[in-house]
Amino acid sequence: MTTRRRIAALTLATALLAGLGACAAEPGGSPAADTKPVAGGTLRVGENADEPTLLDPHQLSTTNTTTLLRPIFDTLVWQNTDGSFAGGLADSWDVSPDGLEYTFHLREGVTFHDGSPWNAAGLKANFEHIIDPATKSPLAASYIAPYRSSEVVDEYTLKVTLATPYSAFLNVLAQTYLSIVSPKQIVEAPETIAEHPIGSGPYKFHKWVKGESISLVRNEDYAWAPKEAKNQGAPYLDGITFTFVPEDAVRYNGLLADDFDIIEWTPPQNVAQIEKKEGFSFTSTDRPGHPFSLWLNSERAPFDDVAVRQAFVASIDRKDIVDTVSFGQWEVSNGYITPVTPDYAENASAIDFDPDRANELLDEAGWTGRDSQGYRTKNGERLTAFLPHTGTVAQTTQIIELAQAAAKKVGFDVQIQLVSTQEATDRAAVGDYDLTSGIWTTNTADVLWIRYSSDNITTPERRGQNGSYTRDDELDGLLDSARQTTDEAERASLYEQAQERLVELAPAVPLYVRPDLVSHSDRVGGVTFESAYGALWFQDTWLAAE
Amino acid sequence: MDVAKIGVRLAAGVGVAWGAATLTFLAVQITPGDPAYAIVGGPEANPSPEVIAQVRAEYGFDQPLLVQYVRYLGRLAVGDLGTSYRLQSPVTQVLGEQIGGTVQLAGVAALLAAVLAVVVAVFTARRGPVVRGGATSIELFLASSPSFWLGILLLSVFSYALHWLPSVGNADGRALVLPALTLALPIAAVLSQVLRSSLEEVLEQPFITTARARGLSDAAVRVRHGLRHSLIPLATMTGFVVGGLLGGTVIVESLFTRQGLGRTLLAAVNAKDMPVVLGVVLLSAVVYVVVNLVVDLLYPVLDPRLKTVTATEARETVTANEGTETTETEEVSA
Numbered sequence: 001m002t003t004r005r006r007i008a009a010l011t012l013a014t015a016l017l018a019g020l021g022a023c024a025a026e027p028g029g030s031p032a033a034d035t036k037p038v039a040g041g042t043l044r045v046g047e048n049a050d051e052p053t054l055l056d057p058h059q060l061s062t063t064n065t066t067t068l069l070r071p072i073f074d075t076l077v078w079q080n081t082d083g084s085f086a087g088g089l090a091d092s093w094d095v096s097p098d099g100l101e102y103t104f105h106l107r108e109g110v111t112f113h114d115g116s117p118w119n120a121a122g123l124k125a126n127f128e129h130i131i132d133p134a135t136k137s138p139l140a141a142s143y144i145a146p147y148r149s150s151e152v153v154d155e156y157t158l159k160v161t162l163a164t165p166y167s168a169f170l171n172v173l174a175q176t177y178l179s180i181v182s183p184k185q186i187v188e189a190p191e192t193i194a195e196h197p198i199g200s201g202p203y204k205f206h207k208w209v210k211g212e213s214i215s216l217v218r219n220e221d222y223a224w225a226p227k228e229a230k231n232q233g234a235p236y237l238d239g240i241t242f243t244f245v246p247e248d249a250v251r252y253n254g255l256l257a258d259d260f261d262i263i264e265w266t267p268p269q270n271v272a273q274i275e276k277k278e279g280f281s282f283t284s285t286d287r288p289g290h291p292f293s294l295w296l297n298s299e300r301a302p303f304d305d306v307a308v309r310q311a312f313v314a315s316i317d318r319k320d321i322v323d324t325v326s327f328g329q330w331e332v333s334n335g336y337i338t339p340v341t342p343d344y345a346e347n348a349s350a351i352d353f354d355p356d357r358a359n360e361l362l363d364e365a366g367w368t369g370r371d372s373q374g375y376r377t378k379n380g381e382r383l384t385a386f387l388p389h390t391g392t393v394a395q396t397t398q399i400i401e402l403a404q405a406a407a408k409k410v411g412f413d414v415q416i417q418l419v420s421t422q423e424a425t426d427r428a429a430v431g432d433y434d435l436t437s438g439i440w441t442t443n444t445a446d447v448l449w450i451r452y453s454s455d456n457i458t459t460p461e462r463r464g465q466n467g468s469y470t471r472d473d474e475l476d477g478l479l480d481s482a483r484q485t486t487d488e489a490e491r492a493s494l495y496e497q498a499q500e501r502l503v504e505l506a507p508a509v510p511l512y513v514r515p516d517l518v519s520h521s522d523r524v525g526g527v528t529f530e531s532a533y534g535a536l537w538f539q540d541t542w543l544a545a546e
Numbered sequence: 547m548d549v550a551k552i553g554v555r556l557a558a559g560v561g562v563a564w565g566a567a568t569l570t571f572l573a574v575q576i577t578p579g580d581p582a583y584a585i586v587g588g589p590e591a592n593p594s595p596e597v598i599a600q601v602r603a604e605y606g607f608d609q610p611l612l613v614q615y616v617r618y619l620g621r622l623a624v625g626d627l628g629t630s631y632r633l634q635s636p637v638t639q640v641l642g643e644q645i646g647g648t649v650q651l652a653g654v655a656a657l658l659a660a661v662l663a664v665v666v667a668v669f670t671a672r673r674g675p676v677v678r679g680g681a682t683s684i685e686l687f688l689a690s691s692p693s694f695w696l697g698i699l700l701l702s703v704f705s706y707a708l709h710w711l712p713s714v715g716n717a718d719g720r721a722l723v724l725p726a727l728t729l730a731l732p733i734a735a736v737l738s739q740v741l742r743s744s745l746e747e748v749l750e751q752p753f754i755t756t757a758r759a760r761g762l763s764d765a766a767v768r769v770r771h772g773l774r775h776s777l778i779p780l781a782t783m784t785g786f787v788v789g790g791l792l793g794g795t796v797i798v799e800s801l802f803t804r805q806g807l808g809r810t811l812l813a814a815v816n817a818k819d820m821p822v823v824l825g826v827v828l829l830s831a832v833v834y835v836v837v838n839l840v841v842d843l844l845y846p847v848l849d850p851r852l853k854t855v856t857a858t859e860a861r862e863t864v865t866a867n868e869g870t871e872t873t874e875t876e877e878v879s880a
Contacts, residue, residue, distance in 0.1 A: 046714075049800070049813070053633045061592075133600035136634075138586040138593045145594065194634065210643050211805035211813075212715060243714055246800045246809075250701065250713060257706045259713050392816075421818060425583060450592070462595045463583075 037525060041543035042239040046254055046263035049246035054194035057179040058130045061139040066176045066535035067264060068242055071216055073179030073199035077170050078226035079443055079532040083342040085170050086227055089118060089180050099165030099486040106156040110224050112182035113204045120158040122183030124150045129186045143172040165484040167491050168446035174532040175443060202235040202539055215241040229539040236542035255519055262520035264536060268329040274519045281522055284515040287534035288341040289441040290451055291333035293508040294403060297434050299469035302383055309506040311361035315410040317353045321402045322512045325395050329517060333510040336448060336502045343445040345496035349503045358410040376411030384413045385434035390424050396437055399511060429463055436467050439514055443532045445495040449479040452507060468507035475501050559835035566831050567622055570824040571615055582607060584818045585631045628821040637825040647806035652791040654722060655729035663737035668768050671745040688735035693794050697728040697801045714803040725802040729794045733787055740783055744776040777848050784841045792830055
């Protein structure tokens with residue numbers, strides 16, 4: 001290569017890197033939008049680096065799990081887009097008036113990929129696999145913690161008994177983490193689930209190239225899709241290959257260069273570009289659960305004073321921060337659960353950005369002094385909040401720094417401490433922080449119990465998820481009652497009151513609803529999402545011919 | 547170098563491995579945090595106390611430290627590297643699955659680097675300022691390019707703009723081209739700089755003049771006489787090459803979405819999966835020991851004058867006498 005050509009190539013590459021160059025990928029084939037589904041083709045999906053460590057759904061807790069394993073498995077219950085529940089591998093169910101007994105009437109005629117049949121004993125085996133400590137379930141087991149026992153009534157009926165009423169039981173049973181695994185595999189060779197999972201879903205596991213990709217093939221026999229699917233038969237695609245691409249730029253440009261047909265985790269900064277690009281489309285869905293938030297530790301000063309917490313929350317222009325960090329692609333959160341979560345209270349009081357109010361609150365709380373750097377003081381002590389942070393996610397770092405700058409304007413000294421993941425985990429365990437960040441995605445308002453019930457404060461025996469150390473009798477009462485009621489309207493009302501109460505308690509600064517940002521070639525048709533987590537769902541997806 | 551000396555070398559290698567293993571074990575103990583939470587961990591996890599207890603018992607974290615250390619060494623002695631925290635499968639199995647991709651990538655890259663370095667050095671040594679200057683500037687550019695940046699550059703040109711080569715995976719030989727080049731180019735650049743300067747010294751030697759006087763062509767002089775004398779300094783660069791290849795795979799495998807040890811190491815470090823980190827560290831230590839042993843054994847082959855001296859002395863001799871003597875063997879072989 002001569003120097004001149006080298007310079008030309010360099011210039012080109014630099015332009016591409018800066019996102020200015022036209023990565024001229026020819027749109028392949030006709031746009032799929034208005035045409036009919038066709039069978040065939042292998043869909044190439046680009047994911048981020050978060051490859052599952054093993055493939056037993058009951059042993060996983062990561063986001064990508066919900067996209068990767070949903071095609072292999074069915075769930076007992078299906079969550080419709082409107083938040084209601086429909087049959088999955090159960091046709092219907094009865095709940096006893098005291099909320100302690102669930103009788104599941106199972107769908108008949110379902111077979112797993114290994115040919116074994118689906119029946120009540122199989123469901124029982126799944127529950128027992130989930131709660132068995134040997135399974136080492138990081139999430140599924142705690143989601144059905146109230147489960148006590150089950151009894152096979154007949155071939156297709158199972159009666160489940162709970163230790164305490166648990167109104168979120170059906171919700172969590174719709175999540176991929178509680179997928180139904182082949183009972184034959186659970187009984188005969190549970191250790192093989194991790195490497196070669198067998199389910200009853202529309203696609204069968206095919207191959208896992210560790211550190212690179214997972215591929216699935218069509219299940220020709222599939223005839224038990226949830227009613228919500230347009231396609232009630234076997235899926236259109238011959239197969240699906242998920243590739244784990246660590247680099248955002250490589251994933252995005254790989255889509256443009258036809259190395260992928262569809263990608264999740266579209267870098268937010270590329271959304272505006274892909275929306276305009278000929279031959280490509282962009283779509284997204286919001287995920288349920290607790291929004292990404294900064295949690296305030298109410299166990300120690302300064303956030304043990306509710307006025308100081310309220311002041312901190314009011315001092316931060318949440319919308320401005322979220323828009324800046326996400327290039328306008330994330331929705332700012334206006335409550336302590338996201339709008340797509342069942343029992344979201346639309347009418348709860350707004351969490352306002354109001355620096356004047358923040359200043360008033362701090363004055364009233366006695367933080368009236370100012371030191372030489374402009375921070376507020378009280379009895380000679382500066383208004384300081386420590387925030388340990390691992391710095392592994394650039395956007396989180398950016399959010400934290402913007403929040404730090406906003407809080408400084410009303411006199412908070414937020415000190416960001418860069419720490420290792422282990423140190424962060426350890427400090428979280430003993431509550432050695434004033435602020436901490438995180439998110440919790442789940443399809444039930446029971447996430448408020450997980451994050452704010454005093455039952456879930458960490459003790460020496462048990463690590464809990466109430467990182468804000470919220471201890472409020474009124475809130476505990478509301479969340480417990482909501483867990484125990486079997487009346488949907490009453491449950492909704494209790495959760496509405498709980499959300500209202502949280503605005504007063506100000507245990508966190510809710511920031512954004514984390515959406516699934518999906519970009520795809522127009523050759524891909526029927527791009528849909530399941531609602532139990534907000535993950536891509538491939539039952540209706542097809543690929544137009546070249 | 548006789549058998550006894552090789553034995554001493556190997557024993558030293560085992561010592562190095564034991565040291566690395568002990569240091570890593572201590573590092574794991576000093577690092578704060580409960581490994582049980584690393585195993586059923588992640589920010590999205592909510593393990594119950596029963597699950598945590600199960601993990602502690604299964605991995606032996608409930609045992610005294612000394613017992614854990616002795617058990618750990620005992621397992622190492624029989625080639626058992628333990629169980630990955632993150633993947634919950636044996637480390638030997640994890641490394642076994644991943645090593646193929648890395649060997650393929652590093653092997654092709656090493657070959658590419660060697661061929662490129664030799665070809666460029668032989669053709670540019672003692673040439674006019676345009677050729678030589680051009681070559682040195684390109685070498686300088688490549689040697690100082692971070693491989694992440696170089697990889698993105700190659701991807702942008704050959705995958706995204708020209709569509710000649712795929713950007714992900716290791717499905718076929720085509721997918722190997724760009725990652726191997728990314729890994730090879732900086733190494734080739736350094737090797738060819740070293741080789742050229744040593745070649746240039748050799749080409750000024752009287753025996754070269756003799757060879758030319760006997761009517762040998764320029765190419766024959768460069769390849770048959772010059773190159774052979776310049777190989778020793780190149781052999782001493784092996785450590786650098788191995789280090790560059792092993793280190794480079796961490797970035798290259800991630801960038802090009804390839805299976806391999808480098809990518810596995812990165813994921814293990816991020817997840818505090820110490821058994822896997824240790825496995826890769828030990829494997830690298832073994833590779834270093836073996837490669838250096840092989841290089842030592844090769845010195846006398848490359849330069850017959852060194853047949854009677856030890857490897858260490860050989861290095862000293864080479865450093866001291868590099869290119870200042872003519873050799874009888876060379877004259878004879880010509």
